[in-house]
Amino acid sequence: MSSKHWTDTFPPLQKLPQEIFAQLRQATLIVELPEGSRIFGPGQAPESFLLLLTGTIRVQQTSESGREIVLYRVQAGESCALTTACLMGYEEYQAEGIAETPIRAVAIPRALFDQLIATSREFRQFVFTAFSRRITNLFRVIEEVAFERIDVRLAQKLLELAGAKQQVVATHQDLANELGSAREVITRQLTEFARRGWLRVARGIVEITDRPALARLVQRS
Amino acid sequence: MSSKHWTDTFPPLQKLPQEIFAQLRQATLIVELPEGSRIFGPGQAPESFLLLLTGTIRVQQTSESGREIVLYRVQAGESCALTTACLMGYEEYQAEGIAETPIRAVAIPRALFDQLIATSREFRQFVFTAFSRRITNLFRVIEEVAFERIDVRLAQKLLELAGAKQQVVATHQDLANELGSAREVITRQLTEFARRGWLRVARGIVEITDRPALARLVQRS
DNA sequence: GAGGGTCTGTAACTAAGTCACCGAGACCGT
DNA sequence: ACGGTCTCGGTGACTTAGTTACAGACCCTC
Structure with a gap:
């Protein structure tokens, strides 16, 4: 000890x-x-x-x-x-x-x-x-x-799970379980976030590339 | 005293x-x-x-x-x-x-x-x-x-609020506030319940006419 | 009974969740 | 390396719930 x-x-x-x-x-x-x-x-x-x-x-x-x-x-x-x-x-x-x-x-x-x-x-x-x-x-x-929109909740959770790191190690299903939502919903939201250039998705990993953008989405909720 | x-x-x-x-x-x-x-x-x-x-x-x-x-x-x-x-x-x-x-x-x-x-x-x-x-x-x-459907939650809440009585004194807005839902959603559900003959609606009052039907909906959730 | 407020109804639309299915990638044993 | 299997992610079609906007019904008071 x-x-x-x-x-x-x-x-x-x-x-x-x-x-x-x-x-x-x-x-x-x-x-x-x-x-x-x-x-x-x-x-x-x-x-x-x-x-x-x-x-x-x-x-x-x-x-x-x-x-x-x-x-x-x-x-x-x-x-x-x-x-x-x-x-x-x-x-x-x-x-x-x-x-x-x-x-x-x-x-x-x-x-x-x-x-x-x-x-x-x-x-x-x-x-x-x-x-x-x-x-x-x-x-x-x-x-x-x-009362909160799912995109806001997802952005919030991603920032929380990432902490100081740039990436979150979690499957779409894991993220859905965090929020009490469905996997397909998370996939759609992540695809949209990626299209906007806020993050990149790989198998089991979400890499945050534009943290301020996510934070702004949460803020303007 | x-x-x-x-x-x-x-x-x-x-x-x-x-x-x-x-x-x-x-x-x-x-x-x-x-x-x-x-x-x-x-x-x-x-x-x-x-x-x-x-x-x-x-x-x-x-x-x-x-x-x-x-x-x-x-x-x-x-x-x-x-x-x-x-x-x-x-x-x-x-x-x-x-x-x-x-x-x-x-x-x-x-x-x-x-x-x-x-x-x-x-x-x-x-x-x-x-x-x-x-x-x-x-x-x-x-x-x-x-996770629960709004119709099930409404039926449940109506039975709870009614207690032993036949009627619930509450506006649609009151019921929406109970469930954290929106007034229009409650109106739609109540209209549907009324159409099925489970209850009658009057201004500020919901009169339950088929309690078992409501209970069955809750049960089969 | 006129005018205000509250309550209810409804249509059109957006957001979220469900269902069904498929394909890509990872893993594993031979 | 190959094939089989499993997990994970993507997508379209559909249902349910919430939003927006507005109109009409009812109620109360003056």
Whole structure:
């Protein structure tokens, strides 16, 4: 292991009372899972509270007709609100969480989680903030799915997935699943974007050539 | 006031430790608001945790283009998860909460709320369960907006809004706002439903005449 | 009962999703 | 290298949903 302890990843945890902090450092389990693992899903309830140290978890939903939509991603340093909710509540969810990369996470057992919530104001703040972000985020997803044009949404998603890089590695089907749309629709939009010289498409790859143009489309939405 | 105390409405609260329970009964404020009041909205952060005693709060979102969608309703006996999130977290939301009927609610100040969370396992369970339900519910909304046919969604919503009654008091625009659709689309669908003899339409009223037919449409979705 | 506002109906059009099918490229084993 | 198979991308024809524009019906108030 490195000399830095995992708790360094979570600033809110630094403010915990000494005895709780010590307990956290010792009593918790670090889990590692390969890319593609199913972290949770319908009929697969989580048994502990998860804090993601490295990697990304993609949370998505599949309709009976087979169409998919990505709801959100959990990044390193975040907790999975859904897991938390199901840990404390009794509700079943129908979404599933997939490891998009190899992941490393801290699993806090239910009992310790409960104790942390009870004793630490900072930990409560941390958990509730995660909830708050998630719900706000879901509101935005609903607004986009309900009201935003598909070309704008696609441009937005391409810029998001590209990050600092020039290309997005994803099939048209993958992009359709991101947006809850259909493959043919994405193909058509990408063809149109390519015709305008904003990007180039190759098998499984979208190479962005005119980032400002895409950004302008998103802006003028 | 009636002889029954408001705490009777919330079974989870009955299990609180005596001293906390006593504090709850005395230190909290009961607020009453008329129909149509805006409980919260963009740039209007809540100052206390709300437990709804009577009435309904409609939580909705409006796009820049003016189209609206109803996200969920808070019923008597429930807490508003969003309010809670924003109370504990720091995130701003863009949704707004409207009193659909006159409402009576208990306002628990932030400090007492924090104390309740810290001391009572049952209260934590209550709050987290509310979160859990809400998130699960939002997932279903996303799935329906993204993948469900508008006729199915309308039939479903009509049955939901009608409850045990035979009629729904709502304009076509109101129904469009429920589903995040457009007024003309609703008019067309209602006309088609009426043609099939499933309902009758009058100004501001939809009278359901063949409930099983509507239910069948929803079922075969 | 005139005039204003609200609500509903409808036609023509655009955008998005569906269905069916085909062909190009990648992969794999022999 | 060859053929078989699979995934991925492209396309046309069609259906469904949302948009634009406008007109008429109803309702309320003065």
